[in-house]
Amino acid sequence: MNPKILEKKPESKSAVIDIGHKMNLEGLSEEFVIAAVRTALDYEGVHDLMVLWEEETDQNEKNEIVADIQEMIDECSQKEKVESVYVRFDDLDEIANDIRTFKDNLRHVVDEKGGIKTLSKLTGIPQPSLSRFFSSNAMPRRATLLKIARVLGLSEVQISTKWSR
């Protein structure tokens, strides 16, 4: 926990925990809520996202915020600097196409095994987050792929892609 955040905003901790309870009451998994609260206590930006979620009344927008929070839970778990390869602008299309093909194939397997709703229940990853995972052309996270593989009984080959983080 970053003590600086709590020193500045002593009310933050209880406020974030309250929002976590509300998230749980609205059907978000305990695993997600615990990770969200922990991350929000360390990162003010994630705290902001939780407050935005609480203030929001439109369900679609709330779903987007949930997907953002899950993204930040994953990103904030990175505990070191990673030096990765430089990608030329002219190669972006080819890489994005590879990622698209990989995610479409994986989505096909997921659909055969009950679809995103089932996958969400099994992994604890919120549905909006999984929907964004499959629709965006961003590089998939290895940790997410492993979670999916574990609950659906997929092999290493089925989750292998050279473009993952």
Place this chain on the structure above:
Amino acid sequence: MDVIITGWALDSYLDLKHRKVFSKEEYKEQIRPDVLLLRNYPRDPKFTNDKFWSIATDRSGNKIAGGYKMKWHQMGSGRIQLRLSVGIFTDAFLCEAYVKNNDKEEKRKLAKFKARLQKIREGNYTENGRLS
């Protein structure tokens, strides 16, 4: 000042490029030259033009420390508003390029930007090379 391409910037470029938000020509003739100005930050006069460069603020309107936005207007065939969040420390960190669709979405983007700047300050981020 070095211009660092973070993993977040690369992911956003991949998504925008695949969705054909901007063309190769727009990237090479407008976006890249503007981003390269960061090597001499803040000497270029474009950094005093708030239609091109502004301080990033959070949901409460507070300044995000080290956070800025580079802005392009009427970009692409869809005439979109393109934004690039940039962290300025001893180097310039390209964080996320995105289309500004509405205020709610931008508030979410900026909340994530605030957390990512913290990751940069901690030294826990992914670097995908430097622009030169």
